[in-house]
Amino acid sequence: xxxxxxxxxxxxxxxxxxxxxxxxxxxxxxxxxxxxxxxxxxxxxxxxxxxxxxxxxxxxxxxxxxxxxxxxxxxxxxxxxxxxxxxxxxxxxxxxxxxxxxxxxxxxxxxxxxxxxxxxxxxxxxxxxxxxxxxxxxxxxxxxxxxxxxxxxxxxxxxxxxxxxxxxxxxxxxxxxxxxxxxxxxxxxxxxxxxxxxxxxxxxxxxxxxxxxxxxxxxxxxxxxxxxxxxxxxxxxxxxxxxxxxxxxxxxxxxxxxxxxxxxxxxxxxxxxxxxxxxxxxxxxxxxxxxxxxxxxxxxxxxxxxxxxxxxxxxxxxxxxxxxxxxxxxxxxxxxxxxxxxxxxxxxxxxxxx
Ligand SMILES: [Fe+2]
Numbered sequence: 001x002x003x004x005x006x007x008x009x010x011x012x013x014x015x016x017x018x019x020x021x022x023x024x025x026x027x028x029x030x031x032x033x034x035x036x037x038x039x040x041x042x043x044x045x046x047x048x049x050x051x052x053x054x055x056x057x058x059x060x061x062x063x064x065x066x067x068x069x070x071x072x073x074x075x076x077x078x079x080x081x082x083x084x085x086x087x088x089x090x091x092x093x094x095x096x097x098x099x100x101x102x103x104x105x106x107x108x109x110x111x112x113x114x115x116x117x118x119x120x121x122x123x124x125x126x127x128x129x130x131x132x133x134x135x136x137x138x139x140x141x142x143x144x145x146x147x148x149x150x151x152x153x154x155x156x157x158x159x160x161x162x163x164x165x166x167x168x169x170x171x172x173x174x175x176x177x178x179x180x181x182x183x184x185x186x187x188x189x190x191x192x193x194x195x196x197x198x199x200x201x202x203x204x205x206x207x208x209x210x211x212x213x214x215x216x217x218x219x220x221x222x223x224x225x226x227x228x229x230x231x232x233x234x235x236x237x238x239x240x241x242x243x244x245x246x247x248x249x250x251x252x253x254x255x256x257x258x259x260x261x262x263x264x265x266x267x268x269x270x271x272x273x274x275x276x277x278x279x280x281x282x283x284x285x286x287x288x289x290x291x292x293x294x295x296x297x298x299x300x301x302x303x304x305x306x307x308x309x310x311x312x313x314x315x316x317x318x319x320x321x322x323x324x325x326x327x328x329x330x331x332x333x334x335x336x337x338x339x340x341x342x343x344x345x346x347x348x349x350x351x352x353x354x
Pocket of ligand 1: 224277
């Protein structure tokens with residue numbers, strides 16, 4: 001045990017003998033050296049827990065010895081031996097890591113007391129350092145585990161996001177297919193929703209609308225007449241004028257479409273755009289009679305795109321649609337009443353690309 005081994009490095013044979021005598025009788029194994037050179041050699045050989053060093057040793061700089069011993073083992077306890085006039089030397093050595101000092105002439109009880117105290121301090125520091133090392137190792141291991149866990153969470157989140165996206169995509173494809181089928185009942189073609197989507201996108205880009213909003217508006221365009229699922233074919237395809245009841249039944253489609261989409265909360269403002277695509281700028285539209293800027297922008301844009309495509313396409317009550325120019329004039333005529341004039345302005349700039 002290092003705690004039981006003591007080394008004394010002192011030129012003075014009597015000092016060495018005194019310490020050896022005091023500590024040997026109390027169970028310590030004591031080695032002595034009367035030169036620093038021999039002392040350092042014994043230090044390597046016996047790995048002593050406590051070393052007494054004479055600060056007046058002649059063959060080496062005492063600071064050097066303290067540094068050397070501490071360099072070999074930081075835990076080694078050092079007690080400096082000096083005369084009272086060597087106080088400065090003692091202070092310097094204490095700063096380098098020595099545990100304590102004794103002034104000569106030595107008193108046997110003081111030697112034992114300081115040796116025991118220095119070794120207790122050594123044990124305490126050594127235990128503390130072991131505990132600290134343990135904590136550091138545990139911290140390191142926790143950090144590694146955290147990193148691993150973080151990577152796994154990141155991976156799982158990516159997989160979940162991908163699954164969510166796939167699911168959302170599948171939903172959208174299914175609903176759009178349904179909306180197209182419904183469109184076809186009325187327009188005898190699958191292209192109405194696609195046309196409205198394309199026109200609305202061109203108008204929105206012309207108005208510098210944010211891209212994420214344009215994407216939502218495009219989804220709304222694809223789904224805008226989904227609510228016509230509940231309207232009978234005989235009404236949708238009626239060649240003559242509709243009765244009030246029939247018109248009222250058709251007018252319900254925008255709200256019904258929104259109700260059908262309501263459970264799909266990932267659609268966000270898409271549902272609002274669908275619900276209000278028949279509102280009018282002057283507040284005379286349906287279902288809520290919203291007015292001006294109170295109508296979602298996407299719905300105001302879609303309204304122009306939808307009306308234009310409806311006008312230039314064949315309808316149950318007319319085999320051929322209006323000429324493009326007539327339809328454009330009609331849109332212009334209704335700017336500021338049915339339609340948002342800013343949307344009409346943008347429409348007029350891009351209609352050649354339709
Ligand atoms: Fe509609």
